[in-house]
Amino acid sequence: MAKPKVLIGARIHESVRAYLEGFCECEYCDANGLPREELLGKMSDKAGAIIFGTRVDAAFFDAAPLLKAVCNVSVGYNNVDVDEAKKRGVAVTNTPGVLDETVADLILGLMLSSSRRIAELDRYVRDGAWKPSDGTNLYGSDVHRKTLGIIGMGRIGEAVARRAVGGFSMEVRYYNRHRKPEAESALGVAWRDLDGLLAESDFIVCMMPLTEETRGMIGKREFSLMKPSAFFINASRGQTIDEKALIEALRNGTIAGAGLDVFEVEPIAPDNPLLTFDNVVLTPHLGSATHRTRNEMAMLAARNLKTVLEGGAALTPVY
Ligand code: DGY
Numbered sequence: 524m525a526k527p528k529v530l531i532g533a534r535i536h537e538s539v540r541a542y543l544e545g546f547c548e549c550e551y552c553d554a555n556g557l558p559r560e561e562l563l564g565k566m567s568d569k570a571g572a573i574i575f576g577t578r579v580d581a582a583f584f585d586a587a588p589l590l591k592a593v594c595n596v597s598v599g600y601n602n603v604d605v606d607e608a609k610k611r612g613v614a615v616t617n618t619p620g621v622l623d624e625t626v627a628d629l630i631l632g633l634m635l636s637s638s639r640r641i642a643e644l645d646r647y648v649r650d651g652a653w654k655p656s657d658g659t660n661l662y663g664s665d666v667h668r669k670t671l672g673i674i675g676m677g678r679i680g681e682a683v684a685r686r687a688v689g690g691f692s693m694e695v696r697y698y699n700r701h702r703k704p705e706a707e708s709a710l711g712v713a714w715r716d717l718d719g720l721l722a723e724s725d726f727i728v729c730m731m732p733l734t735e736e737t738r739g740m741i742g743k744r745e746f747s748l749m750k751p752s753a754f755f756i757n758a759s760r761g762q763t764i765d766e767k768a769l770i771e772a773l774r775n776g777t778i779a780g781a782g783l784d785v786f787e788v789e790p791i792a793p794d795n796p797l798l799t800f801d802n803v804v805l806t807p808h809l810g811s812a813t814h815r816t817r818n819e820m821a822m823l824a825a826r827n828l829k830t831v832l833e834g835g836a837a838l839t840p841v842y
């Protein structure tokens with residue numbers, strides 16, 4: 524029997540390619556780099572797609588009448604119109620679990636880098652600006668024993684809390700739609716309402732998924748509630764915050780600094796004012812980007828694809 528045809532639109536390691544080619548005929552491409560029409564043109568004979576954040580909407584489904592599975596190589600799936608997928612009976616999968624610790628590592632990195640000014644002072648040293656007379660002008664703020672507020676206490680939030688409590692003796696507060704009594708007792712974290720968390724925290728970490736409810740959730744009002752000494756960290760999705768309000772908060776000294784892995788528009792525009800602030804650390808949306816984790820994510824997507832194409836239930840469905 525002929526193998527089903529699938530589109531592999533994400534970067535995939537050789538070992539995952541070998542696995543995929545065992546059960547399907549793969550067409551490889553950079554789904555995010557291709558002109559839209561060209562991408563849709565490739566979908567007419569495809570039973571499945573492995574993608575990394577590619578927009579999957581009604582037009583995509585229209586172009587793919589044989590489609591059975593869309594497997595996202597990411598935990599966030601705001602790029603997929605899930606209602607439309609449901610209507611058409613197409614399975615949608617993501618990659619929860621395998622990336623939690625890796626993303627949590629980066630978040631701690633952003634906290635340390637923004638508060639201890641690591642990226643800024645790296646530039647200072649490289650620029651030859653280091654002088655014997657330097658002193659308090661290079662000082663930063665502590666992370667240990669400070670208060671951390673986590674917005675969105677999913678698995679990644681819990682991995683951040685474990686590091687913060689166990690490694691840095693921090694007090695951890697969290698805000699989540701649903702309270703998590705097990706996390707509270709296992710990790711020693713305490714729930715706060717959003718305003719309480721914003722007012723109390725020295726570090727605020729956003730880890731909520733992007734949904735209609737969380738779009739623009741942190742805006743001018745929320746920044747105004749934060750301490751002027753607070754550092755704001757976002758590793759969720761750029762659209763969960765009002766980026767203009769963040770820029771204004773940084774410009775006015777409403778907060779002390781920020782560590783950002785995600786942006787309203789990615790890649791960031793060269794004239795984005797965020798690029799001009801010394802007290803902002805920026806990384807190019809790579810929270811989960813280590814070789815091991817990205818390979819595990821790709822393998823999980825591939826296993827989801829195989830299961831669905833063989834008529835089974837997806838391993839990590841989003842609905
Ligand atoms: C995720 O898995 O959602 C990461 O942010 C990569 O998109």
